Amino acid sequence: MAKFVYADNAGTTAMSKTALDAMLPYLTDYYGNPSSIYSLGRKSRAALDSAREKIASALNARPEEIFFTGGGTEADNWAIHAALEKMGKKGKHIVTSSIEHHAVGHTLAALEKNGYEVTYLPVDGNGQISLSELENAVRDDTVLVTIMMANNEIGTILPIAEIARIAKSKGALFHTDAVQAVGHIPVDVRALDADMLSLAAHKFRGPKGVGALFVKKGHAIPAFILGGGQERGRRSGTENVAGIVGMAAALEEAVQNMDGNIVKITKMRDRLIKELLKIPYSRLTGDPVNRLPGTASFVFECIEGEALVLSLDAKGVCASSGSACSSASLDPSHVLLAIGLKHEVAHGSLRLTVNEANTEDDIDYILDVLPPIISRLRDMSPLWEEKMNVRA
DSSP: OOOOEEOBTTTOOOOOHHHHHHHHHHHHTOOOOTTOOSHHHHHHHHHHHHHHHHHHHHHTOOGGGEEEESSHHHHHHHHHHHHHHHTTTTOSEEEEETTOOHHHHHHHHHHHTTTOEEEEEOOOTTSOOOHHHHHHHOOTTEEEEEOOSBOTTTOBBOOHHHHHHHHHHTTOEEEEEOTTTTTTSOOOHHHHTOSEEEEEGGGTTSOSSOEEEEEOTTOOOOOSBOSSOTTTTTBOSOOOHHHHHHHHHHHHHHHHTHHHHHHHHHHHHHHHHHHHTTSTTEEEOSOSSSBOTTEEEEEETTOOHHHHHHHHHHTTEEOBSSOGGGTTOOSOOHHHHHTTOOHHHHTTEEEEEOOTTOOHHHHHHHHHHHHHHHHHHHHTOHHHHHHHHHHO
16 A cells, blocks of 8 residues: 655645643534623633733734734735725735736735735846835835735745835835745844734644734734624634634644744755755756745656646655645646746646655655656657657
8 A cells, every 4th residue: 555645735734732732622512603792602701802912922923913813815915905905095906926826816816806006026037026126116106015025836935024114115005915924034124124924723733714914013904804893893704713823833832833833844854855856857947945844846857747746646655736626727836937937848847845744754755656667657748759759
């Protein structure tokens, strides 16, 4: 029987026992509505308050700066729409990067149809923007700069503090999608000086369907969902108490163990990169230095990424060919095209993402099964045959 290896932690993570244990009482015994005034509801309210404090502490934020959401996508959408409503009199211009997650990219594309102008900053071959190009792009009528902290496909970490400084020097609000970063690298909202920051629990071993939006004190953002007035009137709807408690427990655990986890995870990642780059016509994607600890992303020429992922699945390895949120698309990744890869090369992408739950044995197994799969797929590829004939 094939060994099972989960190497798609950028897509989602297995929930930690710490998070699950924290959640269980709020799914069984303490199920009261936190808006109720009787004791069972007050227990739920106390749990929400405690979770808000824990998440704020993990980010060096204030509890009143944390708003709970249904995930990272909602947090991104809320941040963008709130910024535009708040800054509406200043203009209708937005600056972003060409490698944003679709939660941001598709939201901005929809806004373009409604009269907003969006500048998409190009990136270099490592997925980094030019700070001078950013400075030139931000105008007097720019209301929002939204640029991710770390890319979900190639793992590149962007210089958010510098980006925030430029945005705010021109009077624009700054939002960062930190969904892939929070829980994996240090995130200090005071040091970053972001106005808004999005996160999602299931990326750091918390439950799915819950996230948060940090909003810097002093920004009275408009309500996103109207109803019963929860989340201080900004995001109505009965709170997912168990999910929020699990998110707080997972983030607290991740931050407490971060230093050791980074060392362990980086060692596994670097081993994957070193060994897989020995395969002919392979290439690492993303910044070779400023990258997430667990992301090893590649392209292998003359191979279809979908066939590669399915072949790995047959061997018990879960991986992806890009963002899990767009894996049904047959088009090559917009991120890989943005870093300058040709369509035919971008199709051969593979993202392996490990975390602290992985082991060196997992890496051994991936390195054992992956090279033969690549060889077999290339043997069946007319593109590979053509490439070898040209080379000969």
